[in-house]
Amino acid sequence: MAFDFTNKTIIVTGGANGIGLEVVHGIIEGGGKVAILDINEEAAREVVEGLGEGNFFFKADMSSSKEVREAIQNAIKASGKIDGLVNCAGIVSTLPFEEVSDEEFERTIKINLNGTFYANSEIFKYFKENGGGRIVNVSSVAGKVGGGLLGTSAYATSKAGVNGLTKAVAKEGGKYGIACNAVCPSYTLTKMTNDLQTNSDKHQRVVNMIPLGRAAQPKEIAQMILFFASDAASFVTGEIGDVDGGITLDG
Numbered sequence: 237m238a239f240d241f242t243n244k245t246i247i248v249t250g251g252a253n254g255i256g257l258e259v260v261h262g263i264i265e266g267g268g269k270v271a272i273l274d275i276n277e278e279a280a281r282e283v284v285e286g287l288g289e290g291n292f293f294f295k296a297d298m299s300s301s302k303e304v305r306e307a308i309q310n311a312i313k314a315s316g317k318i319d320g321l322v323n324c325a326g327i328v329s330t331l332p333f334e335e336v337s338d339e340e341f342e343r344t345i346k347i348n349l350n351g352t353f354y355a356n357s358e359i360f361k362y363f364k365e366n367g368g369g370r371i372v373n374v375s376s377v378a379g380k381v382g383g384g385l386l387g388t389s390a391y392a393t394s395k396a397g398v399n400g401l402t403k404a405v406a407k408e409g410g411k412y413g414i415a416c417n418a419v420c421p422s423y424t425l426t427k428m429t430n431d432l433q434t435n436s437d438k439h440q441r442v443v444n445m446i447p448l449g450r451a452a453q454p455k456e457i458a459q460m461i462l463f464f465a466s467d468a469a470s471f472v473t474g475e476i477g478d479v480d481g482g483i484t485l486d487g
């Protein structure tokens with residue numbers, strides 16, 4: 237199902253791979269343009285070259301405020317206008333709590349949470365001056381249930397932070413026409429979950445916890461992100477949406 241992105245340009249962080257790449261394809265299918273921010277220059281360049289004119293790539297490491305803010309400013313300049321931001325870039329941390337070093341914890345928080353803050357903060361200023369816009373932050377069920385499927389404590393903490401940030405941005409952005417929502421996927425078949433996919437015992441244990449009885453294709457996660465990023469969700473903000481095969485079943 238395609239959502240309408242006619243005349244819209246969306247910044248997609250982490251758009252070179254996995255879920256972010258499916259979001260990029262969905263925006264293009266809906267008639268929109270993208271500006272990809274990613275640390276993987278080779279993969280991102282290849283994606284953007286295949287999309288044609290009006291689509292851009294800017295290299296940025298999400299753990300660097302300077303790089304993220306500069307890349308967003310460059311995306312605004314190159315595209316002329318930006319209508320939305322999808323924050324997909326992220327890493328996983330899978331160590332048991334007792335093995336998580338300060339460095340591991342800080343690196344995970346820096347990329348997943350600080351990076352999301354830098355991008356939200358930079359685009360907020362632009363949206364405030366330009367009649368609003370839509371932000372979607374890609375979180376995880378780990379942020380709601382304390383991790384355990386794949387990502388553990390550092391990852392769960394970073395994603396719980398993303399959920400809190402999303403609600404705060406929605407609260408303060410509403411008066412400027414800024415909507416901010418988050419999406420919480422569970423086990424999805426991307427590079428991030430390669431180890432889980434190739435360990436049949438672990439894979440089966442995780443799948444058994446999912447009422448729909450399988451892992452998701454990245455396209456199925458992208459559908460909810462695209463809905464939140466599109467005008468189809470015009471009255472939705474501050475929502476932490478589960479796209480998890482029923483794992484959290486929250487009320």
Ligand SMILES: NC(=O)c1ccc[n+]([C@@H]2O[C@H](COP(=O)([O-])OP(=O)(O)OC[C@H]3O[C@@H](n4cnc5c(N)ncnc54)[C@H](O)[C@@H]3O)[C@@H](O)[C@H]2O)c1
Nearest residue numbers: 250253254255275276297298325326376421423424426428
């Ligand atoms: N795959 C899953 O099972 C799953 C489940 C829940 C949530 N998520 C979340 O979905 C999002 C996308 O994950 P995915 O599964 O598509 O992973 P992926 O590894 O396939 O893609 C992640 C993308 O982020 C980019 N990236 C990584 N570190 C970066 C950095 N420091 N700066 C800039 N870009 C960086 C990578 O280059 C890559 O393009 C992540 O936020 C992840 O936490 C994934």
